[in-house]
Amino acid sequence: MKRILITGGAGFLGSHLCDRFIKEGYHVIAMDNLITGDLRNIEHLFKLENFEFYHHDVSKFIHVPGELDYILHFASPASPIDYLKIPIQTLKVGSLGIHNCLGLARVKKARVLIASTSEVYGDPLVHPQTEDYWGNVNPVGPRGVYDEAKRFQEAMTMAYHTYHGVETRIVRIFNTYGPRMRLNDGRVLPAFIGQALRGEDLTIFGDGSQTRSFCYVDDLVEGIYRLLHSDYAQPVNIGNPNEITIADFAEEIIKLTGTDQKVIYKDLPKDDPKQRKPDITRAKEILKWEPKVDRAEGLKTTYAYFKEFSKERLYDEAKHREF
Template sequence: MSRKRVLITGAAGFLGSHLCDRFIAEGCHVIGMDNLITGDMANIEHLMPLENFEFYHHDVSKFVHVSGELDYILHFASPASPIDYLKIPIQTLKVGSLGIHNLLGLAKEKNARVLIASTSEVYGDPHVHPQPESYWGNVNPVGPRGVYDEAKRFQEAMTMAYHTYHGLETRIVRIFNTYGPRMRLNDGRVLPAFIGQALRGEDLTVFGDGSQTRSFCYVDDLVEGIYRLLLSDCAEPVNVGNPDEITIGEFAEEIIKLTGTTQKVIYQDLPTDDPKQRRPDIAKAKEILGWEPKVSREEGLKITYEYFRSLPEEKLFKREHNDFSEYIKK
């Protein structure tokens, strides 16, 4: 049987690189694509010598051409942290609009199945808890998070339009907070931010009063859910995440215990439109995919912490544009 050929955009990013690993392990030929605006070649350098991996440095917001047949396209190219999409809002909107249009057109040409990475952010600051796929969300389209939230919502709409109008095979995964090795340490997301502060001997910064909640899924569990969804017959959106909910305040205490830091927790104003609750309803994933997360937060955090501890000092102390001043409600 011929080897499946898979295009993965955002291949040098956190999730994209783990997906490259998975599809290589499944015996596929993987074509990675990334413009490296937030990705890191270090995440995929171990794949570069392999015959069944190739890499294209390209922006999918521009015309995308791939020679030969394609069986699957996984669209994971997008800034995904507040620091990124506050810094590059136009590129964030373009990759969720022009980028998905280009890739759906490529899929139509190649008769390939497409899976797109959507997000729990399509639910905004939810009025329904936990969030099922049937919930339409509470999103501010002109707020600071709107560039990311609406890009993902448009991406879903465009994907479903190609499915219904052109009969294209499409899959939509709504990803909830995910963590693991290869996350950028200082990208503004809560887990790497806390661990980075602990490793640098800084106080842990909690935005708001710490009562807002998140649900953290280990990357291996997420990749398994994505892989099962790709091979399923479900064209409707599916939540993939861990429903084990925790407050940010409690999570900060967990990180202090894990890292052994003696620093304290400090509190700052909550950013505008920051969701107060986030927990996936995964009944659909359980029923359709036979999937649920297996890795406990305790186990996953230990692995992730050891990864961050192993980073060279220049990465530990590298400062991203970690300024939320324009994001804070006055």
């Protein structure tokens, strides 16, 4: 049985990866310090013999006994609310964290796949974004702690690949959504749905003309799985190139939720990207991958999850008040 370590395993993407590799017959070791992760995302796996959980900060020395075949480094705050609140931890997990993972991979002779992001492109001057584009990032702006952590992470990974011969893979993840996202994480999709569920007006930052491209989590996981088992070491964009403006997306959410909220506009945050659309030519050619889940279908599933989650949270708060 192959053994895989997934850092950030209790997070949104990490927990879905745990599910996928359990399904594929792997022994999965999830590691998370739970700063942004949630044990509820993986509690269904605790009863399994081929699943382990380590409550540990990957920025500190990592020890995993026994053989290890693969490492997926997905530990990192990933939303503006998180990385603006804990900027030092964000930088550390992208520097010390990846250094620890790569060192462990070298010792264990394991293959490493790191979660990079479309944020390495910053506010892009090239559209759509190809892997050959170097980006337009402000290193000292508010988003720099996340953007530069990911860029450093890529550089460190390639250094270990080049100079130590470690088998490495780099996935650049574009906007992804699905069950287990947090309603309060500040990203546009959960923010819109959260406001709709609470009966609040939907808030658009900027004039709404900026664009995003939303990929359903199952499609992303499939792309990551294929990349891990490929022979390709250069970065690969994984995302859905179906681009939509934020204003049009807000209207989709209003229609989906059946609410009659208005849309209000506020100032665009500094360095917020105006355009975001992946060029997935490389993924198509090398991985034979492209997204399959239509946005309407994915949003329906995600909204159903958020509605149920909101009911559970209200129930938990009511029980707490009883005591």
